[in-house]
Amino acid sequence: MSAALLVEGLVKRFATGKPAVDGVDFEVPAGEIVVLLGPSGCGKTTTLRCVAGLEHPTGGRISIGERVVSEPERGLLVSPRERDIGMVFQSYAVWPHMTVRQNVAYPLKHRRNGGGDINAKVNDTLELVGLRDYAERPVTSLSGGQMQRVALARSLVYRPQLLLLDEPLSNLDAKLRLRLRDELRRILKQTGMTGLYVTHDQAEAVVLGDRIGVMREGKLLQMAAPDEIYNRPADPFVANFTGAANVLLGKVLARSGERATIDLGAAGRIEAWTPQALNPGDKARVALRAENVRLGERGPANVFAGRVLERRYQGMQTVYNVEMGGQKLEALELGTAARHGADSEIAITLPPDTCWAYRDEGAASVE
Ligand SMILES: Nc1ncnc2c1ncn2[C@@H]1O[C@H](COP(=O)(O)OP(=O)(O)OP(=O)(O)O)[C@@H](O)[C@H]1O
Ligand SMILES: [Mg+2]
Incomplete structure (x- = not known):
């Protein structure tokens, strides 16, 4: 089941420098895709890692569905494993010594709730990402775009309640990036997954997002539907960054x-x-x-x-x-x-x- 994500007053301070995330509030309703857009170093990845539980926030509250997963003021921190989240990164995180099918089946075999008909779930997911014909191939024989589809299939197959994607297309060549970008939206919408997607590419943000949040120096400047970001930028930085x-x-x-x-x-x-x-x-x-x-x-x-x-x-x-x-x-x-x-x-x-x-x-x- 997809769940809503609620981020309230999120702060993350590392040992040195200004806070990487400086009081960020937003919500991703269940089944929506929200894209965080902003220049390098503005705090996108840190926000995502806080949601995943890979980073310990300094302040604020993060809730997934009805459950608060982090609230440092109350000493509350749920481990990443217990958050039921799927993640796709820039680098293709696939197991090189396995076939496509084995890669996608892996999370089902290692989850309590994985069970059921593993083969059917794997086949359905491979179909969804357009790799049905590649199931028995060693994953290392695939192209970059195909490997990224395997990584995506692997995080979709167990139907997590929330999917986090950190610049998943940026290692692909320009043509492939455009194709997978359009397809990614179709795939996410087909699964009804709640998605939080991070990128510095405005064209990607516009195509993928139901809403876009523009970040700068740890702050969220505006979050709105793509056409509103493009036609009614609330801030000169938003206007400039979107062209x-x-x-x-x-x-x-x-x-x-x-x-x-x-x-x-x-x-x-x-x-x-x-x-x-x-x-x-x-x-x-x-x-x-x-x-x-x-x-x-x-x-x-x-x-x-x-x-x-x-x-x-x-x-x-x-x-x-x-x-x-x-x-x-x-x-x-x-x-x-x-x-x-x-x-x-x-x-x-x-x-x-x-x-x-x-x-x-x-x-x-x-x-
Ligand atoms: N582990 C860390 N220790 C110290 N500072 C960090 C750490 N991780 C990130 N930062 C700092 O926090 C700020 C935000 O980094 P973050 O990785 O979230 O940016 P980003 O928006 O994802 O950028 P990019 O588009 O380059 O990936 C940066 O100034 C970065 O140097
Ligand atoms: Mg980043």
């Missing part, structure tokens, strides 16, 4: 609810969405995606006079560097036609819903 690389600098003129008007200086004024309680006079940065910059268009709002500085034709798309009132933007147009020439004067529309204003507190870029 909104353009930033316009200005000053807040007015705000009403989630609408703000920002003075961009020579470029003019821009209407933007904001998740923050900005005040007139605040320094602001407006983030937007290259895909949302409309060149040669006069929309109903946010129309600017600009100029094309450079154009880079890439076949299926063209990237433009443009300038408006002394501020630079990158624009991306899909399609095989490069419509605008370098050095041309051009109208630029920035649809207000795709412009997100945040208080300018200095560095917020991903380097």
Whole structure:
């Protein structure tokens, strides 16, 4: 049976440095897949290892289903073996001297509740991961992608109540990674497994997650459905990390609810969405995606006079560097036609819903 996971106020401090996980709260409802996304060192693996019981948390509470599995304040810590969790890691954790079938049967043979028809369970699981025809092969004769399927099958076969995956696709070549990524979602959804998946790859997060949590320096900045993360980033780091690389600098003129008007200086004024309680006079940065910059268009709002500085034709798309009132933007147009020439004067529309204003507190870029 899949179980919900509840993480409350999780803190993990190692002997040195800042806390690796610094007060993280989230929930994974039974049967959902939540992806923790963030740059290297932000605390993803540490969070996962705390849930697995491989790391002893410093504070907070973790519950799987109805059961609290760790709460240091009460001296409570359930061992990893007793948490009924499946884990898949970056490296293919398979037994090299066994066949595919033996690998997948192994956890059933070594579990109290394994019993029943082991062969039928193994066959069903091999079918699920697309390895039915490889059952009798030595596992070492498989490709990387196939080995990772064996590792996945091995953690699915005993139907744990929670599956933890730590960058399971990152050792695969690019093409295979894309294929297994799409398939992984299908497999997890088919089993109805509750999943916590960790990655630094935003495309992976979007495809796999029912919800995505973006982490930075031990903190969870936002957890929401993928389209909300992409269209309503609560924080400039979230916007930047998920690909909104353009930033316009200005000053807040007015705000009403989630609408703000920002003075961009020579470029003019821009209407933007904001998740923050900005005040007139605040320094602001407006983030937007290259895909949302409309060149040669006069929309109903946010129309600017600009100029094309450079154009880079890439076949299926063209990237433009443009300038408006002394501020630079990158624009991306899909399609095989490069419509605008370098050095041309051009109208630029920035649809207000795709412009997100945040208080300018200095560095917020991903380097
Ligand atoms: N055993 C440990 N002892 C001391 N510090 C650690 C230990 N494990 C992790 N850390 C530190 O905790 C922080 C978070 O590490 P963690 O492995 O959770 O990051 P991550 O988000 O998984 O990164 P990556 O994408 O590189 O895998 C880092 O600063 C790391 O150096
Ligand atoms: Mg990691």
